[in-house]
Amino acid sequence: MEFKVIFLGTAGGVPTKYRSLPCIVFRRGGEVFVFDCGEGAQRQFIISGIGFPSKFRIFISHLHGDHLFGLPGLLQTMSLMGRSDPVEIYGPRGIINFLEALKETVGLNLTFNLDVNEVYDGLILESDEYIIHSVLTEHSIPCLAYSFEEKPKPGRFNPDKALKLGVPKGPLWKKLQKGFSVRNIRGEIIFPEDVLGPPRRGVKVVYSGDTRPCSSLVELARNADMLIHEATFDDSLKGRAVSEGHSTASEAATIALKAGVKLLVLTHISARYCLNDNILLEQAKKIFRNVIIAQDFMTVKIFPKFEVETIGSKS
Amino acid sequence: MEFKVIFLGTAGGVPTKYRSLPCIVFRRGGEVFVFDCGEGAQRQFIISGIGFPSKFRIFISHLHGDHLFGLPGLLQTMSLMGRSDPVEIYGPRGIINFLEALKETVGLNLTFNLDVNEVYDGLILESDEYIIHSVLTEHSIPCLAYSFEEKPKPGRFNPDKALKLGVPKGPLWKKLQKGFSVRNIRGEIIFPEDVLGPPRRGVKVVYSGDTRPCSSLVELARNADMLIHEATFDDSLKGRAVSEGHSTASEAATIALKAGVKLLVLTHISARYCLNDNILLEQAKKIFRNVIIAQDFMTVKIFPKFEVETIGSKS
Numbered sequence: 001m002e003f004k005v006i007f008l009g010t011a012g013g014v015p016t017k018y019r020s021l022p023c024i025v026f027r028r029g030g031e032v033f034v035f036d037c038g039e040g041a042q043r044q045f046i047i048s049g050i051g052f053p054s055k056f057r058i059f060i061s062h063l064h065g066d067h068l069f070g071l072p073g074l075l076q077t078m079s080l081m082g083r084s085d086p087v088e089i090y091g092p093r094g095i096i097n098f099l100e101a102l103k104e105t106v107g108l109n110l111t112f113n114l115d116v117n118e119v120y121d122g123l124i125l126e127s128d129e130y131i132i133h134s135v136l137t138e139h140s141i142p143c144l145a146y147s148f149e150e151k152p153k154p155g156r157f158n159p160d161k162a163l164k165l166g167v168p169k170g171p172l173w174k175k176l177q178k179g180f181s182v183r184n185i186r187g188e189i190i191f192p193e194d195v196l197g198p199p200r201r202g203v204k205v206v207y208s209g210d211t212r213p214c215s216s217l218v219e220l221a222r223n224a225d226m227l228i229h230e231a232t233f234d235d236s237l238k239g240r241a242v243s244e245g246h247s248t249a250s251e252a253a254t255i256a257l258k259a260g261v262k263l264l265v266l267t268h269i270s271a272r273y274c275l276n277d278n279i280l281l282e283q284a285k286k287i288f289r290n291v292i293i294a295q296d297f298m299t300v301k302i303f304p305k306f307e308v309e310t311i312g313s314k315s
Numbered sequence: 316m317e318f319k320v321i322f323l324g325t326a327g328g329v330p331t332k333y334r335s336l337p338c339i340v341f342r343r344g345g346e347v348f349v350f351d352c353g354e355g356a357q358r359q360f361i362i363s364g365i366g367f368p369s370k371f372r373i374f375i376s377h378l379h380g381d382h383l384f385g386l387p388g389l390l391q392t393m394s395l396m397g398r399s400d401p402v403e404i405y406g407p408r409g410i411i412n413f414l415e416a417l418k419e420t421v422g423l424n425l426t427f428n429l430d431v432n433e434v435y436d437g438l439i440l441e442s443d444e445y446i447i448h449s450v451l452t453e454h455s456i457p458c459l460a461y462s463f464e465e466k467p468k469p470g471r472f473n474p475d476k477a478l479k480l481g482v483p484k485g486p487l488w489k490k491l492q493k494g495f496s497v498r499n500i501r502g503e504i505i506f507p508e509d510v511l512g513p514p515r516r517g518v519k520v521v522y523s524g525d526t527r528p529c530s531s532l533v534e535l536a537r538n539a540d541m542l543i544h545e546a547t548f549d550d551s552l553k554g555r556a557v558s559e560g561h562s563t564a565s566e567a568a569t570i571a572l573k574a575g576v577k578l579l580v581l582t583h584i585s586a587r588y589c590l591n592d593n594i595l596l597e598q599a600k601k602i603f604r605n606v607i608i609a610q611d612f613m614t615v616k617i618f619p620k621f622e623v624e625t626i627g628s629k630s
Contacts, residue, residue, distance in 0.1 A: 013391075014396070015357060015358040015392075016358075016361060017361065017362045020358065021358075039355065039357065039385065039388040040354065042329075042330060043330040043331075043335065043354070046330060046331060046332065063420075063421045065387055065388055065421065065423075069354075069384070069387050069391075073380055073381070076328075077328075077329050077330075081329070097419075097420045098417075098421050101416035101417070101419065102413075102416070104416065105378075105409060105413040106378045106379075106383065106409065107378075
């Protein structure tokens with residue numbers, strides 16, 4: 001199933017002309033998974049043309065305004081568009097109070113149900129096809145990193161083998177592809193592994209939220225296709241990264257190296273690199289070669305083919 | 316003193332690629348007056364280059380999210396920039412609860428004091444040089460329109476007359492200009508009106524907020540230089556305007572005509588006119604000739620010279 005990541009907001013704490021506040025969307029087939037919802041998210045959604053499909057889930061890393069203050073407006077806009085399907089929200093403790101307080105003070109008047117879940121370390125969500133985990137990271141307030149991982153897909157079906165083993169084309173092939181044994185024309189049992197290649201690993205993408213480099217994140221990101229890691233500062237400002245609970249470009253690259261990911265994407269780019277973010281890239285590249293810097297509306301297709309492109313633009 | 320109006324957000328309830336949510340800035344000399352603060356206001360501020368001067372006041376028309384949800388982020392960003400001067404906020408009943416609820420649930424951590432005022436009909440603010448009034452308009456929830464009016468300025472000083480009357484150039488001229496009587500070289504009393512032209516009226520600008528056409532607004536806008544009036548719908552959707560507490564383009568124009576304003580600016584433009592808002596202009600022009608449609612980053616200079624320009628842009 002097609003899987004792509006769309007960067008809607010890639011700024012640090014303050015937006016710039018070129019970067020909106022943090023918001024990253026995973027789109028898998030018809031499902032949308034939103035990671036963080038900084039102010040401006042709804043407008044970025046509209047500009048991007050992603051849409052608001054019926055399966056729409058939002059994951060908040062932590063309750064700092066730059067990751068959160070786009071949530072009420074996004075929900076209201078989906079209401080104004082007449083949404084009826086529920087929206088699931090996941091986030092750290094306190095997110096329920098935040099939304100309740102808005103309802104009580106200014107009303108949200110939603111046309112759909114909100115299913116808000118306060119979550120911790122561990123398993124967040126599981127379906128037949130994918131699983132979402134989180135770990136606590138090291139920030140100035142409780143912050144969650146999230147991993148999205150597809151379950152292994154069955155190996156590739158080999159039609160020649162099936163025919164040789166006496167299984168004719170038709171419903172029996174489908175059964176085998178789905179992992180069930182069948183009987184061939186001679187009444188013998190044919191196992192799926194007789195006609196399927198080795199199971200194929202699914203897509204795995206991890207988003208760091210805001211954090212100092214931390215080992216829990218290395219574990220979470222192990223062998224991921226893509227690690228989206230904050231890099232608020234360049235290395236010369238490591239002192240500020242330490243005191244404010246953020247990472248430098250080199251630190252993000254070191255996490256990617258340790259975790260053995262395929263691609264590192266740096267995000268949460270401070271406004272001080274508004275006109276030139278090359279320094280972050282250069283510092284990271286010295287440690288981990290396969291790294292890029294997120295830009296607003298940049299899209300990374302991960303399946304079926306790994307490629308980076310930009311969709312839409314502000315101009 | 317230079318007076319200009321900068322339109323930072325001109326959308327209706329939902330933003331578009333071209334229009335951010337409602338936010339209009341009056342800049343008078345070094346002072347900034349912000350009218351409504353829809354989501355995205357902080358980023359529009361940053362793109363516009365208006366800045367965040369020490370005298371910074373925010374006026375909220377009503378507590379619907381599209382006019383309000385940019386407020387927390389704007390305050391946080393001013394904090395991140397190290398602001399120490401207080402910020403004054405004016406808005407209808409409930410705005411204190413809204414801000415308190417945010418402080419309690421997610422914290423705002425401001426580096427400056429907030430002076431939040433719940434206001435009603437009548438006088439909102441008065442200085443030596445200007446006065447701000449509000450009236451209640453007709454919307455689905457309590458909503459305030461605001462007028463900003465400079466007090467009359469002293470008439471133009473006539474140096475030839477002063478010399479003829481025996482008042483030499485110097486400090487005595489300043490005194491006369493400030494409205495005080497002085498003695499001339501012959502000891503005679505010279506009154507300010509002997510050397511000043513008639514008092515000059517100051518700038519007057521009125522912002523409607525969201526509203527059905529209403530007579531209180533006609534009174535408030537009487538003889539204004541500029542009326543900024545919402546025009547959420549074109550005339551064919553008058554039924555929706557009535558049921559949702561909004562105005563059509565023709566209705567806004569009728570208010571401008573009755574109030575005898577110089578220029579009408581239509582704003583709060585629905586996303587349905589995203590690609591073509593000409594219909595609003597055409598309908599309004601049939602009733603009131605001097606009308607334009609607000610665009611994001613459009614600036615109207617009102618003093619010293621009336622002119623419309625755009626500053627900055629998204630591209």
